[in-house]
Amino acid sequence: MIRIKFQQSLDELKERLLVMAGLVEQAIQRATEAYTSRDYSLCEQVRNSEPAINRMELEIDQLALDLLAMEHPLAVDLRFILAVIHINVDLERMGDQAAGIAMRVLDLGRQPKVDLPVDIPRLAQLASAMVRKSLQAFIEGDADLAQSVLMLDDQVDEINREAFHSLTTLIKGQPDSAPQALDTLIISRNLERIGDHATNIAEDVIFWVRGADVRHHVVSV
Amino acid sequence: MGSWLRKNLYFALLWRILVGVLPAVAAAMLLPARWMAVVAGLLIALWTAASARRLVTRILEQIEPAASSVADLERQLPEAPVRQLEPLMRALLSSRRQVEQQLEASAETRRKLEALLDSMQDAVTSVDRAGRIVWANVSMQRLVAQLSGSVRPGYSLVQTIRSPQVLECVKEALEHRSYVEVRPAPMPMGRTYAVSAAPMPEGGAVVVMQDITQVEQVERTQREFVANVSHELRTPLTSISGYVETLLEDGRAAPSLTPLVREFLEAIYKSARRMSRLTDDLLAMARVDSGEQKVRPQPVAVAAVLREVRSAVAGLTRERRGVLEMVEIPDLTVIADMDAIVQVFSNLIENAFNYGVSPGPAQTADAAGVDASFAGQAPQDARVVVSAQAEPGREEVRFCVQDFGPGIASEHLDRLFERFYRVDKTRSRESGGTGLGLAIAKHLVEAQRGRIWVESELGRGSRFCFTLPCPSQMPAE
Numbered sequence: 005m006i007r008i009k010f011q012q013s014l015d016e017l018k019e020r021l022l023v024m025a026g027l028v029e030q031a032i033q034r035a036t037e038a039y040t041s042r043d044y045s046l047c048e049q050v051r052n053s054e055p056a057i058n059r060m061e062l063e064i065d066q067l068a069l070d071l072l073a074m075e076h077p078l079a080v081d082l083r084f085i086l087a088v089i090h091i092n093v094d095l096e097r098m099g100d101q102a103a104g105i106a107m108r109v110l111d112l113g114r115q116p117k118v119d120l121p122v123d124i125p126r127l128a129q130l131a132s133a134m135v136r137k138s139l140q141a142f143i144e145g146d147a148d149l150a151q152s153v154l155m156l157d158d159q160v161d162e163i164n165r166e167a168f169h170s171l172t173t174l175i176k177g178q179p180d181s182a183p184q185a186l187d188t189l190i191i192s193r194n195l196e197r198i199g200d201h202a203t204n205i206a207e208d209v210i211f212w213v214r215g216a217d218v219r220h221h222v223v224s225v
Numbered sequence: 226m227g228s229w230l231r232k233n234l235y236f237a238l239l240w241r242i243l244v245g246v247l248p249a250v251a252a253a254m255l256l257p258a259r260w261m262a263v264v265a266g267l268l269i270a271l272w273t274a275a276s277a278r279r280l281v282t283r284i285l286e287q288i289e290p291a292a293s294s295v296a297d298l299e300r301q302l303p304e305a306p307v308r309q310l311e312p313l314m315r316a317l318l319s320s321r322r323q324v325e326q327q328l329e330a331s332a333e334t335r336r337k338l339e340a341l342l343d344s345m346q347d348a349v350t351s352v353d354r355a356g357r358i359v360w361a362n363v364s365m366q367r368l369v370a371q372l373s374g375s376v377r378p379g380y381s382l383v384q385t386i387r388s389p390q391v392l393e394c395v396k397e398a399l400e401h402r403s404y405v406e407v408r409p410a411p412m413p414m415g416r417t418y419a420v421s422a423a424p425m426p427e428g429g430a431v432v433v434m435q436d437i438t439q440v441e442q443v444e445r446t447q448r449e450f451v452a453n454v455s456h457e458l459r460t461p462l463t464s465i466s467g468y469v470e471t472l473l474e475d476g477r478a479a480p481s482l483t484p485l486v487r488e489f490l491e492a493i494y495k496s497a498r499r500m501s502r503l504t505d506d507l508l509a510m511a512r513v514d515s516g517e518q519k520v521r522p523q524p525v526a527v528a529a530v531l532r533e534v535r536s537a538v539a540g541l542t543r544e545r546r547g548v549l550e551m552v553e554i555p556d557l558t559v560i561a562d563m564d565a566i567v568q569v570f571s572n573l574i575e576n577a578f579n580y581g582v583s584p585g586p587a588q589t590a591d592a593a594g595v596d597a598s599f600a601g602q603a604p605q606d607a608r609v610v611v612s613a614q615a616e617p618g619r620e621e622v623r624f625c626v627q628d629f630g631p632g633i634a635s636e637h638l639d640r641l642f643e644r645f646y647r648v649d650k651t652r653s654r655e656s657g658g659t660g661l662g663l664a665i666a667k668h669l670v671e672a673q674r675g676r677i678w679v680e681s682e683l684g685r686g687s688r689f690c691f692t693l694p695c696p697s698q699m700p701a702e
Contacts (some may be wrong), residue, residue, distance in 0.1 A: 015381075
């Protein structure tokens with residue numbers, strides 16, 4: 005009976021984390037759509053979703069700590085709860101990155117429009133795909149799927165590096181466009197950070213399922 | 226069931242032995258000469274009882290598997306072990322055929338239903354009362370696969386779809402046992418869905434998700450087009466109106482205007498004003514559609530609202546040479562956005578002046594002057610009554626704008642608040658109406674949690690009413 009209750013609590017923890025993930029994914033989607041469509045009402049929606057994400061982070065943390073304190077989980081259950089605590093932090097940071105993008109888009113809206121040589125939609129698409137895949141790996145406990153997310157991170161980093169190079173060159177050549185270029189550079193950096201957080205989630209899934217710590221490219225079982 | 230029968234038979238046999246045999250033993254004790262006969266009788270009785278027990282047990286053992294295999298359609302029913310049991314076996318066989326037919330009918334219905342749901346373009350899934358997925362059609366599986374996921378029957382819906390709008394919609398349908406609709410619900414990959422959740426009689430809910438990405442895109446493009454065009458039109462129109470007005474009003478600018486030139490200029494002025502009103506209304510509608518026009522309701526006194534309205538429509542009333550009466554002003558407060566409510570009243574009162582009076586003879590420019598000329602057939606003594614009163618049984622205040630014109634035929638009443646809907650197209654053109662005033666009023670009233678409707682009787686006039694909530698109905702922030 006006690007075991008069933010513990011299992012139900014673990015399920016609840018997982019479900020709450022996924023509800024929070026839904027809010028974060030939507031915030032990222034709205035922020036990137038605001039950039040492409042220049043729909044500034046979306047920026048406001050992103051900022052409005054932040055308190056709910058922060059509140060859920062605290063609730064999930066509390067539930068996870070209660071389970072650790074009262075149930076003394078072992079092995080895979082212990083690793084699951086530790087993974088949830090890490091993923092919870094990563095999701096909240098992703099929400100912050102989305103809010104950062106929304107702020108930059110609002111700032112861009114106050115300046116004259118300039119054509120910039122950066123493929124932000126492509127970067128956003130890749131980062132969102134990483135988030136979706138890492139969460140799917142978490143849902144299914146699929147370490148192989150989590151491993152595939154780690155590969156995508158290299159592509160995101162590459163696009164971000166290219167963006168940095170193109171924009172710094174543009175700033176040198178067209179100083180008048182520097183504010184817009186800087187805003188776009190920060191958006192690119194925000195998306196790259198979202199990719200990093202998705203990678204962290206994937207690593208947490210691998211740790212939960214295989215018991216292996218693959219952070220910093222070091223495998224220890 | 227078998228062991229219970231067997232146990233009862235043992236008790237029955239034991240009871241017979243005790244009742245039938247013990248008195249015989251007692252008699253033998255009293256009569257020693259017949260003692261041997263009694264013992265023999267006793268032995269025969271015991272043997273008979275044992276035989277009977279074996280027979281009954283064997284029969285029960287034969288019946289038990291037959292009875293238990295009635296519902297197990299994979300197993301054959303055994304033959305009847307004894308002739309006496311044949312009717313029972315026939316009855317079991319008949320029951321089994323009925324079960325088979327019912328199961329087949331049920332499976333057929335299920336197959337048809339699944340084929341029907343799978344052929345739908347909309348994604349459909351059902352959840353149980355705990356919110357766990359029970360079933361999903363092919364479209365739903367395709368949709369989830371596009372999002373790098375998979376449908377997970379037996380697990381909570383959030384493990385399949387994480388859209389906050391979808392989860393909230395399903396949660397509300399399960400908790401309140403009512404139909405809930407959300408539109409638009411943004412989904413990953415830039416898709417937009419209309420989601421509805423309907424409760425099922427035995428608990429749980431059915432969720433239907435319709436892809437409206439293209440519809441939304443078309444609507445957005447239309448709205449942007451209307452807003453842009455209206456904005457672009459307004460600038461030249463302002464110049465046209467300004468120059469013509471100057472020419473007409475200021476004799477110094479054009480001291481030698483011939484009557485023909487003046488007539489043409491007035492025609493230009495009239496048309497420019499009408500186009501200007503049309504673009505203003507189109508822009509107002511575009512603002513409403515885009516969510517740019519925010520409604521911020523707060524407590525305001527009814528008397529203050531009506532004072533503001535009187536001031537806002539004073540020019541219009543003068544222009545139409547109408548009479549605006551305000552009656553029954555209660556000492557009440559409503560939750561309203563003052564700007565929005567003044568706009569609602571302005572639209573309704575202008576509508577009443579335009580259509581709520583019997584058309585009179587067209588006035589000449591000379592008689593009506595420049596300001597009144599664009600009003601077209603401005604009638605004499607156009608009277609509009611504005612009233613406000615507490616709505617009985619509800620915590621609302623009802624505002625009404627009444628005219629005493631020709632009234633509106635009942636077939637038009639349902640469509641009156643639609644965009645560009647006109648009862649009399651010719652008259653609308655003459656009066657300068659844009660066909661958007663009532664649609665804007667409806668949107669603004671509903672945005673303030675009110676209702677709007679029209680009551681009309683041919684030959685007696687029309688009454689446009691709307692409600693606004695009182696402060697006790699204000700939702701907690």
